[in-house]
Amino acid sequence: MELGRGFSFVARQKRITLEGDHFYVDLVFYNAILKCYVLIDLKVGKLTHQDIGQMQMYVNFYDRELRQADDNPTVGIILCEDKKEAVVKYTLSRENKQIFASKYKLYLPTEKELLDEMKRGEPLIERQSKMGKNI
Secondary structure, rough: OOOOOOOEEEEEEEEEEEEEEEEEEEEEEEOOOOOOEEEEEEEEEEEOHHHHHHHHHHHHHHHHHHHOOOOOOEEEEEEEEEEEHHHHHHHHHOOOOOOOEEEEEOOOHHHHHHHHHHHHOOHHHHHHHHOOOOO
């Protein structure tokens, strides 16, 4: 319910085996409204180009092997402690619409931090649309 409407939990640590090598997607969901798989990888530390390549492999696998004809393309989300915009920009193609990387915090912000964020002068709708754009 915290992810939003339409999400169904599919698996945790979902194993993908390719030519004898095992890979594990941290979280797999299916969104019935969007009609697509949503893969989430949780990374401790700074995001690397290897992390992005790994997610690209997971997305490609789901799109080629598990996606049904009437499903939309799989979405991959990488949540990490820190990321450099340049690493994301140059690892993903300009046409990317499937993989997103975002920082997470290890704690909830204080009330003051939330108020400061709201006072930055940018309307919430603009901030949300920027958050949703391809990175």
